[in-house]
Amino acid sequence: MIELKGLTKLFGKKPVVEDVSVTIESGMITSFIGPNGAGKSTLLSMVSRLLDADTGEVLLDKESVKKWKSSEFSKRVSILKQANHINVRLTVRELVSFGRYPYSKGHLTAEDEKFVDQAIEYMNLTEMQDKFLDELSGGQRQRAFIAMVIAQDTDYILLDEPLNNLDMKHSVQIMKILRKLVDELGKTVVIVLHDINFASVYSDRIVALKNGKLVKNGPTHEIINSDALREIYDMDIPIQEQNGCRICVYFNSHTEAK
Amino acid sequence: MRNNSTKLIFLAVLAIICILLYAFYDIKGGFDYAFPKRMMRIGAMVVTGVAISYSTVVFQTITHNRILTPSVMGLDSMYQVVQTLIYFFAGSLSIWVLNKYLNFGASIIAMVLFALILYRFLFRADKHPIYLLLLIGMILGTLLGSFVTFLQVLIDPLEYLSLQSRLFASFTKVNADLLYIAIGILFIAFIYGYRIMGKLDVMSLGRENAINLGINYDRMVMNILILSSVLIATSTALVGPITFFGLIVANLSYQYLVTYKHSVLILGASLISIIALVGGQFLVEHIFELRTTLSVIINFIGGIYFIYLLLKESRSAG
Ligand SMILES: Nc1ncnc2c1ncn2[C@@H]1O[C@H](COP(=O)(O)OP(=O)(O)OP(=O)(O)O)[C@@H](O)[C@H]1O
Ligand SMILES: [Mg+2]
Numbered sequence: 327m328i329e330l331k332g333l334t335k336l337f338g339k340k341p342v343v344e345d346v347s348v349t350i351e352s353g354m355i356t357s358f359i360g361p362n363g364a365g366k367s368t369l370l371s372m373v374s375r376l377l378d379a380d381t382g383e384v385l386l387d388k389e390s391v392k393k394w395k396s397s398e399f400s401k402r403v404s405i406l407k408q409a410n411h412i413n414v415r416l417t418v419r420e421l422v423s424f425g426r427y428p429y430s431k432g433h434l435t436a437e438d439e440k441f442v443d444q445a446i447e448y449m450n451l452t453e454m455q456d457k458f459l460d461e462l463s464g465g466q467r468q469r470a471f472i473a474m475v476i477a478q479d480t481d482y483i484l485l486d487e488p489l490n491n492l493d494m495k496h497s498v499q500i501m502k503i504l505r506k507l508v509d510e511l512g513k514t515v516v517i518v519l520h521d522i523n524f525a526s527v528y529s530d531r532i533v534a535l536k537n538g539k540l541v542k543n544g545p546t547h548e549i550i551n552s553d554a555l556r557e558i559y560d561m562d563i564p565i566q567e568q569n570g571c572r573i574c575v576y577f578n579s580h581t582e583a584k
Numbered sequence: 585m586r587n588n589s590t591k592l593i594f595l596a597v598l599a600i601i602c603i604l605l606y607a608f609y610d611i612k613g614g615f616d617y618a619f620p621k622r623m624m625r626i627g628a629m630v631v632t633g634v635a636i637s638y639s640t641v642v643f644q645t646i647t648h649n650r651i652l653t654p655s656v657m658g659l660d661s662m663y664q665v666v667q668t669l670i671y672f673f674a675g676s677l678s679i680w681v682l683n684k685y686l687n688f689g690a691s692i693i694a695m696v697l698f699a700l701i702l703y704r705f706l707f708r709a710d711k712h713p714i715y716l717l718l719l720i721g722m723i724l725g726t727l728l729g730s731f732v733t734f735l736q737v738l739i740d741p742l743e744y745l746s747l748q749s750r751l752f753a754s755f756t757k758v759n760a761d762l763l764y765i766a767i768g769i770l771f772i773a774f775i776y777g778y779r780i781m782g783k784l785d786v787m788s789l790g791r792e793n794a795i796n797l798g799i800n801y802d803r804m805v806m807n808i809l810i811l812s813s814v815l816i817a818t819s820t821a822l823v824g825p826i827t828f829f830g831l832i833v834a835n836l837s838y839q840y841l842v843t844y845k846h847s848v849l850i851l852g853a854s855l856i857s858i859i860a861l862v863g864g865q866f867l868v869e870h871i872f873e874l875r876t877t878l879s880v881i882i883n884f885i886g887g888i889y890f891i892y893l894l895l896k897e898s899r900s901a902g
Contacts, residue, residue: 374795374796376792376795396798396800397798400797401798404796405796410793411790412793413788415842416844420844424789424793425797427786427797428798431782432781432782432785432786478796
């Protein structure tokens with residue numbers, strides 16, 4: 327279980343995350359939603375130790391993440407950032423193999439190779455595994471990074487807008503794989519999404535942020551309704567039911583000019 | 585990967601040829617006299633080459649750039665400052681000059697301290713663009729350089745001559761005892777390095793990926809900055825400053841051995857260093873017949889290469 331307790335982060339004097347407390351339930355997909363600049367990435371960075379909180383703390387299994395040994399923590403929690411840029415020239419397979427570093431420390435065993443193969447296959451990259459990252463399209467590269475995190479095989483997987491750059495088919499594929507990781511392997515996924523329909527269809531719980539504050543936190547069906555969404559996005563969003571999925575039809579919603 | 589092994593073997597063979605050539609070429613008569621002297625010089629060149637290569641590659645990895653090196657950032661100027669200050673305040677007959685160990689130790693400590701203060705200031709969490717860092721390094725170098733010149737004007741001309749000989753790199757006047765100490769330092773650095781090669785590979789993916797993969801990033805950065813400045817300081821205190829050398833050999837290694845693996849990159853850069861230094865010194869002694877010195881040639885070529893890298897970088901950035 328990961329608990330966020332009263333997290334606050336200031337950039338300069340401006341609080342970009344303000345007193346956020348959330349418990350991430352294990353064995354579920356939790357989606358973080360909210361407008362641009364709401365503080366979603368900042369929050370995820372604090373959970374994954376990339377950024378220090380100014381006040382508050384994050385607990386993994388009741389112990390502050392700051393007390394965890396880095397090498398142990400990296401076997402439990404992984405993060406994929408919103409934007410990834412790498413200076414060195416790597417092939418897809420080399421990148422994904424880095425995901426095994428917490429276990430292998432650079433010397434891959436047969437088991438490590440198996441995880442790498444599987445992650446590459448999951449992400450549909452088998453054919454291009456020996457290509458260099460700079461020879462791939464934006465979406466293919468994004469998939470390679472997701473594969474690295476999957477190869478890391480952690481209990482908790484934090485993904486910041488992993489569907490960036492991906493076409494519909496691959497977006498759906500990845501969400502299904504995440505569902506599978508949760509349902510079959512008991513992993514816990516925290517994912518930042520901008521397309522609330524993916525959040526609606528695939529997540530168990532939704533956490534909504536706005537202006538650095540927590541505005542909603544609950545099971546998906548409690549959040550995906552016009553009233554809650556108006557509060558989060560300042561938009562009137564009608565909801566339609568399709569094969570048991572609630573779809574938000576936001577494309578021609580009235581937006582208030584701010 | 586096999587490809588890289590072949591390349592490394594090729595470099596190693598070339599390095600050995602250079603060493604053999606330098607050790608035995610035209611030695612006929614005074615073997616007993618010349619051979620130990622030549623071995624000493626080879627030792628100095630190998631130690632310097634390896635220390636500079638190792639130090640530059642790891643420094644460039646953690647600063648995520650391929651242009652800055654510890655020497656370019658002003659460490660070499662700091663060496664000149666230390667030596668000049670010693671001559672200015674204590675004189676050439678003082679214990680600070682006559683006692684080799686004291687001079688060696690003082691130079692290393694001053695340079696490492698300087699480096700750490702500089703890095704503390706430059707590489708804090710908030711990132712500065714690389715060109716700003718480069719500019720600061722250059723300005724600092726010039727500032728220290730002017731300061732040195734100012735002091736040198738005030739020094740007695742005879743003292744100045746003696747000081748001058750210390751400010752230019754030379755492999756021919758290396759002290760044996762200091763060489764052994766330097767080998768010791770290098771040895772310790774390699775034992776440490778053996779344990780962190782994998783971590784360096786991960787760190788080249790950037791801070792966030794490295795933390796995600798369980799590297800204690802900020803502490804490692806500090807450790808490696810210390811390692812890198814100790815190595816450069818040792819090499820400079822041993823033979824004098826060769827400012828652009830690290831830049832050349834590190835970049836040649838990246839270009840020749842396209843890989844992210846630091847064990848390969850550092851080994852490659854070290855072999856290239858040995859080829860350049862020993863082979864270069866051979867040419868200087870036997871072809872140019874000592875009409876020029878190796879450090880002059882290296883800084884000349886290095887300076888041109890540096891400008892080439894800058895132009896290349898600015899073109900790819902623009
Ligand atoms: N390093 C930084 N320095 C200063 N301000 C920052 C920094 N990083 C983020 N911010 C500010 O913090 C706020 C929250 O940023 P954050 O990246 O967490 O938003 P987000 O919810 O992930 O947005 P998006 O949906 O656009 O990714 C923004 O207003 C941003 O300008
Ligand atoms: Mg974000």
